[in-house]
Amino acid sequence: MVRVLHDILTESVTKVPQKVAVFFKNQTMSYEEIGRQSYSLAAFLQNSGIEKGDRIAFWMEKRFEEVVSIFGVSMAGAVSVPIRRLSTAEQVVHILKDSGAKAFITTHTRLKELREHYAELDELAIVISIGDTDESTNGKHANVLESKWESFIDETHSDDVELPRVVETDLAAILYTSGSTGKPKGVVLNHRNIVAGAFTVSEYVKNDENDRLLSILPFNFDYGLNQLTAAFLHHAQIILLDPLFPKDVLRTVEKFSVTGLAAVAATWIQLLQIPWEAEKLKSLRYMTNSGGAIPEHYVLEIVNRLPDAEMYLMYGLTEAFRSTFLDPSLVRERPTSMGKAIPGEEIIIVGEDDKPVKAGKIGELVHRGALVAQGYWDDPENTAIRFRRDPLQPKNVPLQENVVYSGDFIRIDEQGFLYFIGRKDEMIKYAGNRVSPTEVEEVIYKHVNVKDVMVLGIPNEMYGQVIKAVVAETEDSVSSDEIIAHCKKMLPPYMIPSDVEIWDELPRNSNGKIDRSTIKKTVFDKLNEKKVSA
Numbered sequence: 001m002v003r004v005l006h007d008i009l010t011e012s013v014t015k016v017p018q019k020v021a022v023f024f025k026n027q028t029m030s031y032e033e034i035g036r037q038s039y040s041l042a043a044f045l046q047n048s049g050i051e052k053g054d055r056i057a058f059w060m061e062k063r064f065e066e067v068v069s070i071f072g073v074s075m076a077g078a079v080s081v082p083i084r085r086l087s088t089a090e091q092v093v094h095i096l097k098d099s100g101a102k103a104f105i106t107t108h109t110r111l112k113e114l115r116e117h118y119a120e121l122d123e124l125a126i127v128i129s130i131g132d133t134d135e136s137t138n139g140k141h142a143n144v145l146e147s148k149w150e151s152f153i154d155e156t157h158s159d160d161v162e163l164p165r166v167v168e169t170d171l172a173a174i175l176y177t178s179g180s181t182g183k184p185k186g187v188v189l190n191h192r193n194i195v196a197g198a199f200t201v202s203e204y205v206k207n208d209e210n211d212r213l214l215s216i217l218p219f220n221f222d223y224g225l226n227q228l229t230a231a232f233l234h235h236a237q238i239i240l241l242d243p244l245f246p247k248d249v250l251r252t253v254e255k256f257s258v259t260g261l262a263a264v265a266a267t268w269i270q271l272l273q274i275p276w277e278a279e280k281l282k283s284l285r286y287m288t289n290s291g292g293a294i295p296e297h298y299v300l301e302i303v304n305r306l307p308d309a310e311m312y313l314m315y316g317l318t319e320a321f322r323s324t325f326l327d328p329s330l331v332r333e334r335p336t337s338m339g340k341a342i343p344g345e346e347i348i349i350v351g352e353d354d355k356p357v358k359a360g361k362i363g364e365l366v367h368r369g370a371l372v373a374q375g376y377w378d379d380p381e382n383t384a385i386r387f388r389r390d391p392l393q394p395k396n397v398p399l400q401e402n403v404v405y406s407g408d409f410i411r412i413d414e415q416g417f418l419y420f421i422g423r424k425d426e427m428i429k430y431a432g433n434r435v436s437p438t439e440v441e442e443v444i445y446k447h448v449n450v451k452d453v454m455v456l457g458i459p460n461e462m463y464g465q466v467i468k469a470v471v472a473e474t475e476d477s478v479s480s481d482e483i484i485a486h487c488k489k490m491l492p493p494y495m496i497p498s499d500v501e502i503w504d505e506l507p508r509n510s511n512g513k514i515d516r517s518t519i520k521k522t523v524f525d526k527l528n529e530k531k532v533s534a
Helices: 005-015 031-047 064-075 089-099 108-120 191-204 222-233 246-256 265-271 296-305 380-386 437-445 480-490 516-533
Strands: 020-024 027-030 055-059 079-083 103-107 126-130 139-141 144-148 171-178 184-190 212-215 237-240 260-264 286-290 310-315 324-326 346-350 362-368 387-389 402-412 418-423 428-430 433-435 450-460 464-473 499-503
Touching (some): 005 064, 005 222, 020 031, 020 064, 027 064, 031 064, 055 089, 064 079, 064 222, 064 237, 079 089, 089 108, 089 171, 108 126, 171 191, 171 222, 191 222, 212 222, 212 246, 222 237, 222 260, 246 260, 246 265, 265 296, 346 402, 380 402, 428 464, 433 437, 437 450, 437 480, 450 516, 480 499
Parallel strands (some): 020 237, 055 079, 055 103, 103 126, 126 144, 286 310
Antiparallel strands (some): 020 027, 139 144, 171 184, 310 324, 346 362, 428 433, 450 464
């Protein structure tokens, strides 16, 4: 019976121990090998003083050790905190501090960037280094005990190692995602959230033991994690890839006879910029999109290029994972729709009065069901804003059921199909990544010649949105190129502005704050003028 995250692995180990579970480059690991190493990691964490509920963070590229970390941390009764591989050291330190991570798993090359921050990390006690050739590892550095992954991972353990009892309402993971203001905030998931997500999505995309899924989405992204859990749930296989170029994806599909490919809109558009040899991609049974809508003409081009593969257009949010999907048979008929609620969940489109809107009207998407997360880690204020009582729950029920308010405006048509209209807040969604304007602004403000700055998202056909910065300089001038170069030193690629506009002054409102609405209107008016004159 699968009830918690690591049950997904242990059941597969029981049923198909020798089957290849994971492909990585030219190597493979079987379910039994993944299970044994996960158990070794859990035992090591327990013997090192890790207790149930402790947070264990990991920061690495796609590799076997990341898969083992996800399941091993679960076996130990701890909480996974996967960190995006492209995150900067500063962002990693923030997540380690905010989550109160007690242990941290990373590669030796990445560890070098973190050692200088040990003094800031009061909760951190254990660091595990992968691929370490430095003999200084396996010892104390400041207050942190460093150990080599290779020193314990192949150890054998008797069955009497007593790991903690884990139930479906225990916490399983914290996925950090940028909010509309401030630093990334952690979305808290319990085991029920993750297991229900694996069952639900794999049900409608019809996963089975014959599938081979290509994993190009990071595991700190809810859908990237779901691909792994869905594959293991059905004793299928997964191929790990951090693609450098779109052609790497197509080559891997052909090489491994991939049956399922999930990508964000920007990746699909990039893939369409190069030729496909349909015969070489004939293994694809289905394709999925998430992380922003694909423009209509690109959707139709995808299904025309691969008419025998099913295309699933989906909508979701980290706070509830997956909310809707469009039946592949309707994609040509409704290429701009995000479909209807996924199995087992309820989607309500409500107006400002918290009542469902009528067909043809626009409202905010509210998600109800087993996939609703447990709120934001150590952030009751933002949790109260997004996670609220079900507006349709009878008032005489003593214990409230929480739903999540998406912050997205959605239109519902006469047949109940849903269409994305826009975001209520100022979150920028670039190539499937949620980018906080405030976090980018904080970096730009660090330039000595910047007086004021506002960051906003500009609609873009390929990426959904691109990042634009409007800057007021000090008495010493600064150029757009200098601002972009400054950002490149301090931000990952997906957070760097593609355009910087220099103004003499940024307008302010009566409270003395930067007048963001006026600036946004001015920027969009200019864009419209350019379109008209073009």
